[in-house]
Amino acid sequence: MKVACVGGGPAGLYLSILLKRRDPSHDITVHERDPEGSTYGWGVTYWRGLLDRLHEYDPESARALEEHSVRWSEGVAHVGEVATRQQGDEAFGIGRHRLLEILAARARSLGVRLEFEHGITDANVPAADLVVAADGVHSTLRTRHADHFGTEIRTGRNRYIWLGTTKVFDAFTFAFVETDHGWIWCYGYAFGPERSTWVVECAPETWTGLGLDEANEPDGLALLEKLFADVLDGHPLIGRTSARAGAQWLNFRTLTNRTWHRDNLVLLGDAAHTTHYSIGAGTTLALEDAAALADALGAHSALPQALARYERERKAQLLSPQSAARYSAQWYENLPRYIHLPPDRMFALLGQRHSPLLPHVPPQLYYRIDRAAGRLEAMRRFKRWLGPKVARTVQARALTSRE
Structure with missing residues (x-):
């Protein structure tokens, strides 16, 4: 062939x-x-x-x-000046x-x-x-x-940018920073002995309020380095090196x-x-x-x-x-619903952001139910089963509406 x-x-x-x-x-x-x-x-x-x-x-x-x-097997979330760390699956x-x-x-x-x-x-x-x-x-x-x-x-609604940094993280790292224009957050993870990926995301009103929509790449990186200084420990952020790629803030396209x-x-x-x-x-x-x-x-x-x-x-x-x-994208688009929970609970629900139940249950109640049922394999199987069922229902409704 x-x-x-x-x-x-x-x-x-x-x-x-x-x-x-x-x-x-x-x-x-x-x-x-x-x-x-x-x-x-x-x-x-x-x-x-x-x-x-x-x-x-x-x-x-x-x-x-x-x-x-x-490789790593832990995650750490920084919310303001508070950090919490949890064990997770082995990742690479x-x-x-x-x-x-x-x-x-x-x-x-x-x-x-x-x-x-x-x-x-x-x-x-x-x-x-x-x-x-x-x-x-x-x-x-x-x-x-x-x-x-x-x-x-x-x-998607939120803006994001894909960057690098010389800070090498020992765990998958989340950091959430509150500004006068709303929250901005990042995901950081190592991919080699000298570099990590650094993805920054925020709501559109935060993006414009901070002036990131008009900043050139050096000024934008300098502002982000200042906002995330506690997590970066003095390490710089690195923009894309391709001659055709500037500071590219994007909306994710599904x-x-x-x-x-x-x-x-x-x-x-x-x-x-x-x-x-x-x-x-x-x-x-x-x-x-x-x-x-x-x-x-x-x-x-x-x-x-x-x-x-x-x-x-x-x-x-x-x-x-x-x-x-x-559901993960929706969790971040509705971050204010979860960000003011105690850090350990917020991080727990961050790990549960894929759940189709979470958007429909008050966060504190969901946390208590999930913690109580965490050892019940039947609940885990139900949650895994429900995700595809919800997806099929959404697809069926979309097809019906087009017809």
Whole structure:
């Protein structure tokens, strides 16, 4: 089979690795519009469960990924001058550059062709048995057929910016700072021995009130360093180094598609779906997409059946994380509802922000109920079950309203 993968991010590279491992005779080319080694972002996070699955699919790349990752198992939340720390699941961080280096090297070792600085447009779509659109949320190939795919984008309310810092955190770190214009907060996590990711978020009125909407990048970074001085311990914040990227404050765009394939074209990763960054699942879901597509192609010789199976299985598996991401984003958009709780309770509900029950129960009452029921496995199963059920109900209502 001849495969053209458009986009050299984690999803496209990992799919090429898995397909080549299954059948070295596959003719696979990854087309990436940017130069090799140039990428956005700082570090990405993932959890032990993903690493275990990667070891099953390709032990060599999984070992390299684990070797170059940092890990932590605690979270700490700073609210004003008070900090609280809690034990959590084992988590990992790795620089996005390093992740792509590992996957690109592994793909090349298997015989995959990587063509950098090779953008794909309407005029030069590669001739192939399978064309994979792994070119991100702004996918050119998906946009060509947006009506067919049923692309929908929902823009979040809050503003956020993706930064780095030389402060190396020993735990996943949250910090909430109150200003005269409202609360502003950050998520910080290490991805190497010298760097951490630093994502800052705030409501739009806080963003404009602090003047961040008009500040140039140096002035904006200086203000953020002052606001988060107690957590940064004198370390600087670092903006994006790409010449085409300034101080980019964004609104998160949640993207969904009614269908994920058209003839021999299939969507992968962020081209197919996005989930709010606050659950730290973007890279995990992209790699899982690649594994599911490789499995489907291996199980069916006929392409239509393989793509249908891939879409069906991944849509079902995404119901839970998409529900979690939606409620997580809403938690932060309604931060005043929780921020004045005692710090240990606020942090506990921060950990419960994925729950579909939390927005409908008074926070103090929810905390007491959750603490009392925390050891009851039946309650845990109910909460895990309810998230996808709520997601299905929302989707059904949306379809009905469109009809």
